[in-house]
């Protein structure tokens with residue numbers, strides 16, 4: 262059985278407990294046509310079969326990780342209340358849970374004091390961080406590496422902030438020399454670093470960038486949407502570990518619990534080191550904020566209505582899997598990193614492939630060794646499709662020439678980028694599944710290359 266059914270029984274037990282909290286109220290009739298609901302629900306189940314098998318370890322493609330059963334159950338349970346964390350009026354208990362869960366995320370980064378909240382995802386979280394940056398440094402530019410998530414240049418357009426891309430080194434990290442040059446010549450208010458790029462999982466060299474900050478005095482925002490949780494992992498390469506170790510020195514951090522934090526979609530988080538930036542959010546509301554003088558999360562968030570269920574699920578997950586180094590959750594992340602290392606080693610020893618560089622986190626990117634850049638790209642696409650037919654789901658990534666050139670991937674550059682194979686090994690189970698994954702990749706690659714040779 263691929264999808265867990267066993268945990269569902271717990272939901273009914275917990276629902277009974279929740280219901281008891283309201284037993285002083287007069288009863289309400291639930292006039293429900295169960296048969297009609299069932300019919301539609303079964304139709305939904307049928308329609309949902311048309312999906313890639315995201316929860317299965319043979320799905321090793323895009324950045325998708327199944328929510329923990331506790332997250333799923335807590336989310337569903339809270340839907341019987343459907344709290345709105347905009348104001349305490351709409352989400353009393355879940356707002357308290359949000360404040361606690363977010364404080365635990367801040368603590369993971371070493372912040373005892375912070376301002377922060379959950380939001381719909383990394384995009385909105387980054388929007389808020391860049392918007393605060395703009396308020397603090399109006400008219401100054403924002404820079405991020407050219408491997409940073411494309412959301413940053415787009416958000417800068419939304420916010421009307423001039424944006425510049427900093428070139429990367431051959432490991433897809435922000436090139437510190439290039440950054441220094443820009444700082445010399447441009448009015449830069451904020452540097453966005455990426456703690457784990459979406460394409461290759463590269464971590465920008467934060468320690469060196471902090472040295473530049475001492476000279477040039479810019480604001481630092483860390484986009485750790487995907488990589489933030491790796492701060493808990495002890496077994497990283499020394500320079501990667503060093504970057505995570507000084508993450509407490511940045512001004513703001515974005516982390517996506519819906520990426521690596523075992524949450525259903527709709528859970529991002531923005532954190533500010535200086536709580537006084539809350540002043541930029543200030544507004545009065547004629548409708549809300551009546552039930553309490555305590556902080557209503559809507560007073561420090563750009564989104565108004567927000568799912569309290571996201572906070573409930575995150576709190577429950579962190580209760581079960583505390584965010585501590587060496588804990589069960591951290592061990593799971595470590596297993597993902599191990600899986601990536603093993604796959605990297607296998608690829609590196611295989612003459613059919615060229616690995617771009619050793620993985621810093623749990624994403625591996627590799628090219629097919631081939632004559633021209635175009636041929637290599639085409640072969641990668643063929644292998645991608647052939648693997649999917651055998652139930653192994655990988656991803657593709659277009660990487661620019663400068664990241665690949667030194668690896669001797671191809672003989673001839675007839676185009677300026679190569680489509681590479683990419684695998685996000687985000688599930689702890691990927692470690693145990695690396696051999697079956699490799700067996701399929703090995704087999705389909707042989708078949709594709711044989712076809713190519715024969716044609």
Ligand SMILES: *Cc1c(COP(=O)(O)O)cnc(C)c1O
Nearest residue numbers: 382383384410459484486487517
């Ligand atoms: C996924 C991601 C984003 C965008 O976040 P969403 O949750 O998809 O909106 C931003 N930055 C990085 C580094 C990411 O990996």
